[in-house]
Protein backbone atom coordinates (compact mmCIF):
# COMPACT_ATOMS: atom_id res chain seq x y z
CA UNK A 576 0.00 0.00 0.00
CA UNK A 577 1.36 3.47 -0.84
CA UNK A 578 1.49 6.10 1.85
CA UNK A 579 -0.60 8.97 0.42
CA UNK A 580 0.92 11.77 2.50
CA UNK A 581 4.52 10.86 1.73
CA UNK A 582 3.87 11.32 -1.99
CA UNK A 583 3.45 15.07 -1.46
CA UNK A 584 7.14 15.47 -0.60
CA UNK A 585 9.35 15.09 -3.65
CA UNK A 586 12.65 14.63 -1.87
CA UNK A 587 14.33 14.18 -5.26
CA UNK A 588 12.80 17.29 -6.83
CA UNK A 589 14.90 20.35 -7.62
CA UNK A 590 15.15 22.92 -4.79
CA UNK A 591 13.42 26.27 -5.36
CA UNK A 592 12.80 29.49 -3.47
CA UNK A 593 9.48 31.28 -3.87
CA UNK A 594 9.80 35.06 -3.57
CA UNK A 595 7.81 38.13 -4.47
CA UNK A 596 8.38 41.81 -5.06
CA UNK A 597 5.14 43.61 -4.22
CA UNK A 598 3.18 40.42 -5.01
CA UNK A 599 4.79 39.95 -8.43
CA UNK A 600 5.73 36.37 -7.56
CA UNK A 601 8.46 34.05 -8.78
CA UNK A 602 9.70 30.50 -8.56
CA UNK A 603 13.50 30.73 -8.41
CA UNK A 604 15.79 27.80 -9.24
CA UNK A 605 19.54 27.92 -8.62
CA UNK A 606 21.06 26.24 -11.68
CA UNK A 607 24.60 27.50 -11.21
CA UNK A 608 25.92 24.00 -10.52
CA UNK A 609 23.20 21.78 -11.91
CA UNK A 610 21.97 22.85 -15.36
CA UNK A 611 18.19 23.32 -15.65
CA UNK A 612 16.44 23.92 -18.98
CA UNK A 613 12.72 23.37 -18.48
CA UNK A 614 10.51 23.09 -21.53
CA UNK A 615 7.37 25.12 -22.19
CA UNK A 616 4.98 22.65 -20.56
CA UNK A 617 7.13 22.29 -17.45
CA UNK A 618 7.37 26.07 -17.01
CA UNK A 619 3.58 26.35 -17.27
CA UNK A 620 3.17 23.49 -14.80
CA UNK A 621 5.56 24.92 -12.19
CA UNK A 622 3.98 28.39 -12.43
CA UNK A 623 0.39 27.13 -12.24
CA UNK A 624 -0.62 27.38 -8.58
CA UNK A 625 -3.24 24.62 -9.07
CA UNK A 626 -0.66 21.96 -9.93
CA UNK A 627 2.74 23.48 -9.20
CA UNK A 628 4.30 26.13 -6.99
CA UNK A 629 2.67 29.13 -8.63
CA UNK A 630 4.34 32.22 -10.02
CA UNK A 631 4.18 34.95 -12.65
CA UNK A 632 7.53 33.70 -13.93
CA UNK A 633 10.05 30.93 -13.47
CA UNK A 634 13.54 32.33 -12.83
CA UNK A 635 16.60 30.23 -13.57
CA UNK A 636 19.88 31.47 -12.09
CA UNK A 637 22.91 30.32 -14.10
CA UNK A 638 26.65 30.93 -13.94
CA UNK A 639 27.98 33.95 -15.85
CA UNK A 640 31.48 34.74 -17.11
CA UNK A 641 30.83 38.46 -16.92
CA UNK A 642 28.63 38.92 -13.85
CA UNK A 643 27.88 37.35 -10.47
CA UNK A 644 25.11 35.31 -12.11
CA UNK A 645 23.01 35.08 -15.23
CA UNK A 646 19.25 35.35 -14.80
CA UNK A 647 16.91 33.67 -17.27
CA UNK A 648 13.40 35.11 -16.96
CA UNK A 649 10.79 32.68 -18.28
CA UNK A 650 7.21 33.83 -18.80
CA UNK A 651 4.47 31.28 -18.08
CA UNK A 652 4.13 30.59 -21.83
CA UNK A 653 7.81 29.58 -21.99
CA UNK A 654 9.11 32.77 -23.64
CA UNK A 655 12.41 34.02 -22.25
CA UNK A 656 12.16 37.78 -21.77
CA UNK A 657 14.86 40.40 -21.50
CA UNK A 658 13.99 42.03 -18.20
CA UNK A 659 11.95 41.91 -15.03
CA UNK A 660 12.58 44.52 -12.38
CA UNK A 661 10.94 42.75 -9.46
CA UNK A 662 12.63 39.44 -10.32
CA UNK A 663 16.01 41.15 -10.52
CA UNK A 664 15.58 42.62 -7.04
CA UNK A 665 14.62 39.19 -5.63
CA UNK A 666 17.55 37.34 -7.21
CA UNK A 667 19.92 40.17 -6.30
CA UNK A 668 18.82 39.87 -2.68
CA UNK A 669 19.56 36.13 -2.69
CA UNK A 670 23.05 36.77 -4.11
CA UNK A 671 23.68 39.65 -1.68
CA UNK A 672 22.68 37.48 1.28
CA UNK A 673 24.75 34.57 0.00
CA UNK A 674 27.93 36.61 -0.47
CA UNK A 675 27.49 39.27 2.21
CA UNK A 676 28.45 41.84 -0.45
CA UNK A 677 26.75 45.21 -0.82
CA UNK A 678 26.56 45.04 -4.62
CA UNK A 679 26.22 42.36 -7.28
CA UNK A 680 25.91 42.37 -11.05
CA UNK A 681 23.30 40.26 -12.80
CA UNK A 682 23.38 39.43 -16.50
CA UNK A 683 19.98 39.16 -18.18
CA UNK A 684 19.16 38.58 -21.81
CA UNK A 685 18.98 42.35 -22.32
CA UNK A 686 21.61 43.88 -20.07
CA UNK A 687 24.10 43.77 -17.21
CA UNK A 688 22.36 45.13 -14.12
CA UNK A 689 24.18 46.44 -11.07
CA UNK A 690 22.19 45.86 -7.90
CA UNK A 691 22.89 47.29 -4.47
CA UNK A 692 21.63 46.59 -0.98
CA UNK A 693 19.60 49.48 0.43
CA UNK A 694 18.28 47.87 3.61
CA UNK A 695 17.55 44.44 5.07
CA UNK A 696 15.01 43.64 2.35
CA UNK A 697 15.38 46.58 0.03
CA UNK A 698 17.38 46.50 -3.21
CA UNK A 699 18.23 49.07 -5.90
CA UNK A 700 18.77 48.07 -9.51
CA UNK A 701 20.39 50.23 -12.18
CA UNK A 702 17.96 49.34 -14.95
CA UNK A 703 19.84 50.99 -17.82
CA UNK A 704 18.66 53.46 -20.41
CA UNK A 705 14.98 53.50 -21.30
CA UNK A 706 14.65 53.73 -25.07
CA UNK A 707 11.90 54.74 -27.46
CA UNK A 708 13.28 53.65 -30.83
CA UNK A 709 10.49 51.76 -32.64
CA UNK A 710 13.01 49.21 -34.01
CA UNK A 711 13.92 48.07 -30.47
CA UNK A 712 10.56 46.44 -29.74
CA UNK A 713 10.19 45.67 -32.61
CA UNK A 714 7.07 47.53 -33.70
CA UNK A 715 5.42 46.47 -36.95
CA UNK A 716 6.08 49.86 -38.58
CA UNK A 717 7.71 53.20 -37.91
CA UNK A 718 5.50 55.30 -35.64
CA UNK A 719 5.82 58.10 -33.09
CA UNK A 720 6.56 56.03 -29.97
CA UNK A 721 5.79 58.99 -27.70
CA UNK A 722 2.24 59.23 -29.04
CA UNK A 723 1.26 55.88 -30.52
CA UNK A 724 -1.34 55.87 -33.31
CA UNK A 725 -3.42 53.36 -31.38
CA UNK A 726 -6.78 53.60 -29.66
CA UNK A 727 -8.56 50.82 -27.81
CA UNK A 728 -11.63 52.19 -26.06
CA UNK A 729 -10.50 54.92 -23.68
CA UNK A 730 -6.82 53.95 -24.08
CA UNK A 731 -5.11 56.34 -26.49
CA UNK A 732 -1.89 58.37 -26.86
CA UNK A 733 0.22 55.55 -25.40
CA UNK A 734 3.97 55.84 -24.96
CA UNK A 735 6.13 52.90 -26.04
CA UNK A 736 9.25 52.38 -23.94
CA UNK A 737 11.95 49.73 -24.02
CA UNK A 738 13.31 48.79 -20.58
CA UNK A 739 15.03 45.58 -21.71
CA UNK A 740 11.48 44.49 -22.56
CA UNK A 741 8.65 46.29 -24.36
CA UNK A 742 6.06 48.43 -22.57
CA UNK A 743 3.28 50.73 -23.56
CA UNK A 744 1.97 53.15 -20.94
CA UNK A 745 -1.40 54.91 -21.05
CA UNK A 746 -2.31 57.66 -18.60
CA UNK A 747 -5.84 57.38 -17.21
CA UNK A 748 -8.08 58.90 -14.54
CA UNK A 749 -9.48 56.93 -11.58
CA UNK A 750 -7.47 53.74 -12.18
CA UNK A 751 -9.12 51.69 -9.37
CA UNK A 752 -12.47 52.01 -11.15
CA UNK A 753 -11.17 50.48 -14.40
CA UNK A 754 -11.24 46.86 -15.56
CA UNK A 755 -7.57 46.87 -16.51
CA UNK A 756 -7.42 43.37 -18.01
CA UNK A 757 -10.39 43.99 -20.28
CA UNK A 758 -9.01 47.33 -21.46
CA UNK A 759 -5.41 46.18 -21.88
CA UNK A 760 -5.98 42.80 -23.55
CA UNK A 761 -6.58 44.16 -27.08
CA UNK A 762 -3.49 46.37 -26.76
CA UNK A 763 -1.27 43.43 -25.78
CA UNK A 764 -2.28 41.58 -28.93
CA UNK A 765 -2.45 44.58 -31.29
CA UNK A 766 -0.60 43.84 -34.57
CA UNK A 767 1.56 46.91 -33.97
CA UNK A 768 3.43 44.68 -31.47
CA UNK A 769 4.49 41.50 -33.30
CA UNK A 770 6.02 40.12 -30.08
CA UNK A 771 3.17 41.46 -27.91
CA UNK A 772 3.72 44.16 -25.31
CA UNK A 773 3.42 44.71 -21.56
CA UNK A 774 0.67 47.24 -20.93
CA UNK A 775 0.70 49.74 -18.06
CA UNK A 776 -2.18 51.97 -17.00
CA UNK A 777 -0.86 54.87 -14.96
CA UNK A 778 -2.65 57.56 -12.99
CA UNK A 779 -0.75 60.68 -11.99
CA UNK A 780 -1.41 61.25 -8.28
CA UNK A 781 0.93 64.22 -7.87
CA UNK A 782 4.28 65.56 -9.07
CA UNK A 783 6.15 62.65 -7.45
CA UNK A 784 3.50 59.91 -7.32
CA UNK A 785 2.05 57.57 -9.93
CA UNK A 786 -0.42 54.74 -9.39
CA UNK A 787 0.17 51.85 -11.81
CA UNK A 788 -1.44 48.56 -12.79
CA UNK A 789 0.34 46.35 -15.31
CA UNK A 790 -1.16 43.78 -17.64
CA UNK A 791 1.84 41.75 -18.69
CA UNK A 792 2.71 39.39 -21.50
CA UNK A 793 1.40 36.76 -22.09
CA UNK A 794 -1.84 38.18 -20.62
CA UNK A 795 -1.73 38.33 -16.81
CA UNK A 796 -2.51 41.00 -14.26
CA UNK A 797 0.46 41.09 -11.90
CA UNK A 798 0.76 42.52 -8.41
CA UNK A 799 3.46 44.90 -9.63
CA UNK A 800 5.85 45.52 -12.50
CA UNK A 801 9.29 47.06 -11.96
CA UNK A 802 10.12 47.63 -15.62
CA UNK A 803 6.57 48.94 -16.13
CA UNK A 804 7.16 51.42 -13.30
CA UNK A 805 10.35 52.67 -15.02
CA UNK A 806 8.45 52.97 -18.32
CA UNK A 807 5.58 54.87 -16.67
CA UNK A 808 7.89 57.38 -14.97
CA UNK A 809 9.87 58.06 -18.14
CA UNK A 810 6.67 58.36 -20.18
CA UNK A 811 5.18 60.80 -17.65
CA UNK A 812 8.35 62.89 -17.71
CA UNK A 813 8.46 63.00 -21.50
CA UNK A 814 4.80 64.03 -21.53
CA UNK A 815 5.50 66.80 -19.01
CA UNK A 816 3.13 65.27 -16.44
CA UNK A 817 5.72 65.06 -13.64
CA UNK A 818 9.09 66.58 -12.79
CA UNK A 819 12.54 65.05 -12.93
CA UNK A 820 13.02 63.98 -9.28
CA UNK A 821 12.46 60.54 -7.71
CA UNK A 822 8.93 59.19 -8.21
CA UNK A 823 7.02 56.81 -5.99
CA UNK A 824 5.13 54.30 -8.14
CA UNK A 825 2.31 52.72 -6.15
CA UNK A 826 1.15 49.27 -7.21
CA UNK A 827 -1.41 47.78 -4.86
CA UNK A 828 0.77 46.00 -2.32
CA UNK A 829 3.27 48.85 -2.00
CA UNK A 830 5.60 51.01 -4.02
CA UNK A 831 8.93 51.25 -5.76
CA UNK A 832 10.90 54.46 -6.16
CA UNK A 833 12.14 55.28 -9.64
CA UNK A 834 14.78 57.86 -10.46
CA UNK A 835 15.42 58.63 -14.12
CA UNK A 836 18.34 60.87 -15.08
CA UNK A 837 18.43 63.35 -17.97
CA UNK A 838 19.71 60.65 -20.36
CA UNK A 839 16.80 58.35 -19.51
CA UNK A 840 18.71 55.87 -17.32
CA UNK A 841 16.60 54.51 -14.46
CA UNK A 842 17.33 53.29 -10.96
CA UNK A 843 14.57 51.28 -9.27
CA UNK A 844 14.48 50.75 -5.51
CA UNK A 845 12.01 48.47 -3.80
CA UNK A 846 11.34 45.63 -1.38
CA UNK A 847 11.70 41.86 -1.70
CA UNK A 848 10.06 39.09 0.32
CA UNK A 849 10.66 35.37 0.70
CA UNK A 850 7.51 33.22 0.70
CA UNK A 851 8.82 29.67 1.21
CA UNK A 852 11.34 27.13 0.01
CA UNK A 853 10.79 23.61 -1.24
CA UNK A 854 11.43 21.12 -3.98
CA UNK A 855 9.72 21.23 -7.35
CA UNK A 856 7.19 18.52 -8.07
CA UNK A 857 8.77 15.94 -10.36
CA UNK A 858 7.59 16.82 -13.81
CA UNK A 859 6.99 14.43 -16.69
CA UNK A 860 5.16 15.04 -19.97
CA UNK A 861 1.56 13.89 -19.65
CA UNK A 862 1.55 14.17 -15.86
CA UNK A 863 -1.22 16.81 -15.95
CA UNK A 864 -3.49 14.66 -18.07
CA UNK A 865 -3.03 11.67 -15.77
CA UNK A 866 -3.80 13.83 -12.73
CA UNK A 867 -6.92 15.15 -14.47
CA UNK A 868 -8.06 11.61 -15.22
CA UNK A 869 -8.05 10.73 -11.54
CA UNK A 870 -10.27 13.71 -10.60
Ligand SMILES: N[C@@H](CCC[C@H](N)C(=O)O)C(=O)O
Pocket residue numbers: 599650656657658659660661662740741773791792793797799800801802803
Ligand atom coordinates in the same frame (compact mmCIF):
# COMPACT_ATOMS: atom_id res chain seq x y z
N1 LIG B 1 6.10 39.76 -18.54
C1 LIG B 1 7.16 40.63 -18.88
C2 LIG B 1 8.31 40.78 -18.00
C3 LIG B 1 7.97 40.96 -16.54
C4 LIG B 1 8.15 42.36 -15.97
C5 LIG B 1 8.14 42.31 -14.47
N2 LIG B 1 6.93 42.00 -13.81
C6 LIG B 1 8.86 43.46 -13.81
O1 LIG B 1 8.78 43.58 -12.57
O2 LIG B 1 9.54 44.22 -14.49
C7 LIG B 1 7.57 40.48 -20.35
O3 LIG B 1 6.96 39.66 -21.08
O4 LIG B 1 8.46 41.22 -20.80
